[in-house]
Amino acid sequence: MNKVKQSAKEALARVKTGEVILVGGFGLVGSPLTLIEELTKADIEELTIVSNNIGESGKGLGKLLLQGKIKKAIGSYFTSNRDVGAAYAEGKLELELVPQGTLAERLRAGGAGIPAFYTATSCGTDLGRGKEVRQIDGKEYVLERQLRGNVALIRAYKADTLGNLIYYKTARNFNPVMAQAADYVVAEVDEIVEPGELKPDEIVTPHLYVDAIVKAEIILTKEGVEHIHG
Amino acid sequence: MADVKGMIAKRAAQELKGPLIVNLGIGIPTLIPDYLNDTEVYLHTENGMLGVGPYDESNVDPNITNSGKAFVTEEIGASYFDSAESFAMIRGGHVDVAVLGILQIDEHGQIANWAVPGKDIIGVGGAMDLLEGAKKVICTMMHTTKTGGIKLVKKCSYPITSTRKVDMLITNLAVFKFEEGEMRLVELMPGATIEEVERKTEATFVNCIGKENREEA
Numbered sequence: 261m262n263k264v265k266q267s268a269k270e271a272l273a274r275v276k277t278g279e280v281i282l283v284g285g286f287g288l289v290g291s292p293l294t295l296i297e298e299l300t301k302a303d304i305e306e307l308t309i310v311s312n313n314i315g316e317s318g319k320g321l322g323k324l325l326l327q328g329k330i331k332k333a334i335g336s337y338f339t340s341n342r343d344v345g346a347a348y349a350e351g352k353l354e355l356e357l358v359p360q361g362t363l364a365e366r367l368r369a370g371g372a373g374i375p376a377f378y379t380a381t382s383c384g385t386d387l388g389r390g391k392e393v394r395q396i397d398g399k400e401y402v403l404e405r406q407l408r409g410n411v412a413l414i415r416a417y418k419a420d421t422l423g424n425l426i427y428y429k430t431a432r433n434f435n436p437v438m439a440q441a442a443d444y445v446v447a448e449v450d451e452i453v454e455p456g457e458l459k460p461d462e463i464v465t466p467h468l469y470v471d472a473i474v475k476a477e478i479i480l481t482k483e484g485v486e487h488i489h490g
Numbered sequence: 491m492a493d494v495k496g497m498i499a500k501r502a503a504q505e506l507k508g509p510l511i512v513n514l515g516i517g518i519p520t521l522i523p524d525y526l527n528d529t530e531v532y533l534h535t536e537n538g539m540l541g542v543g544p545y546d547e548s549n550v551d552p553n554i555t556n557s558g559k560a561f562v563t564e565e566i567g568a569s570y571f572d573s574a575e576s577f578a579m580i581r582g583g584h585v586d587v588a589v590l591g592i593l594q595i596d597e598h599g600q601i602a603n604w605a606v607p608g609k610d611i612i613g614v615g616g617a618m619d620l621l622e623g624a625k626k627v628i629c630t631m632m633h634t635t636k637t638g639g640i641k642l643v644k645k646c647s648y649p650i651t652s653t654r655k656v657d658m659l660i661t662n663l664a665v666f667k668f669e670e671g672e673m674r675l676v677e678l679m680p681g682a683t684i685e686e687v688e689r690k691t692e693a694t695f696v697n698c699i700g701k702e703n704r705e706e707a
Contacts, residue, residue: 286537286538286555286557286559286573287555287559289537289552289553289555289559290553312573336613336614336615336616337613337614337615338612338613339610339611339612339613340559340613342610344612345610345611345612346610348610348612349610355612357612357613357614358614359614359615359616359617359618359619360536360573360577360614360615360616360619361536361573361576361577361580361581361616361618361619361623362618362619363573364572364573364574364576364577365574365577365578367574368574379581379622380581380622381581381618381619381622381623381652382618383622383652383653384650384652384653385618385649385650385651385652385653386605386649387614387618427570428553429539429551429553429554429564429570430535430537430538430539430553430554430555430570431553432538432570432571432572433537433538433572433573434572434573435572436572436574437572437573437574464572480552480553481552482550482552
């Protein structure tokens with residue numbers, strides 16, 4: 261079994277208008293920039309994007325936003341891209357603001373077959389409004405539902421051709437949980453190796469979660485977002 | 491201004507005596523590493539790292555950042571983990587202290603730090619989770635807004651971050667503790683007077699300077 265695709269276009273051929281897409285990354289760190297770039301070229305729209313942020317202005321998911329292809333964004337921190345606030349104010353974008361830990365756990369639950377869970381986070385605040393509240397051992401909690409995507413676009417450091425993944429430093433963030441929470445998972449990586457070259461003990465995302473692998477052509481450097489070739 | 495914020499960060503750093511797992515929020519808390527010299531204070535950042543080291547101009551890796559997206563370094567003994575695990579650490583009570591930047595605080599110790607009515611600030615990040623899960627919460631802020639507006643209020647006019655009450659507040663004028671249902675003034679910052687603190691504080695507080703028996707003492 262070899263999951264390596266020759267291009268991002270090939271890997272994303274099955275993504276359709278109106279789908280829910282999980283996108284890894286914390287800001288641009290650990291964000292699958294090559295796959296996002298391909299989304300900006302593809303003829304699909306009305307997307308629901310689940311991601312901690314919507315990139316930065318004109319960068320990463322921020323570019324997709326400016327194209328008007330995002331119908332709804334679900335995330336924890338949109339402040340870092342002022343275009344999000346503007347699109348929301350104009351009524352061009354729906355937003356669901358979720359506390360960061362709740363977002364991560366909803367995805368984890370989505371991947372683990374758990375339909376919902378209770379957490380104290382957001383209880384008694386504006387973000388807890390309308391949620392079912394339950395008292396457990398004298399403390400109040402809100403019910404949070406799992407979150408899943410049709411597709412997950414994630415960023416890892418190395419993959420073997422089977423789809424086993426390891427990550428690089430804080431570029432890991434939401435990527436492993438998103439890999440578990442979608443029907444079709446594409447991983448963008450810096451390096452692709454043969455099975456056996458990654459030590460079984462070091463693998464973070466085992467291959468059963470991953471459907472397609474693509475080599476990164478757009479990466480984050482000290483200077484910012486850069487295209488690389490070869 | 492930077493110096494005043496540095497003074498607040500320095501005072502907050504004095505509260506951090508290892509061994510301790512500490513999460514530093516955005517704003518003034520990001521200045522705290524400059525004043526930390528306890529090798530047993532281990533910094534956690536919610537984007538997935540324990541053992542955060544200070545910024546080093548000669549050693550920048552664009553894929554090692556803190557929750558404020560600033561470049562940081564890796565201490566010996568550091569580890570990386572995904573966001574779900576990072577917040578399991580926070581919610582699960584494994585983080586000893588969270589130091590947060592805030593916008594408003596009321597006399598009971600409830601805070602607001604994620605939204606301003608009428609402004610396009612659409613972000614909550616990990617603030618609500620940290621308030622629920624950190625064993626101790628220390629807040630830092632300038633005592634008033636840039637235009638002199640009151641931030642230590644009777645009741646927050648901005649949306650609260652949690653119903654949980656924080657433990658301590660450090661401003662450029664004073665240090666307060668929230669103990670036994672009281673907001674207690676325990677210290678004046680250099681150059682501040684009790685009159686100035688009273689004038690710039692709407693919240694009811696008890697002046698305990700000189701008569702408190704501080705646990706740390």
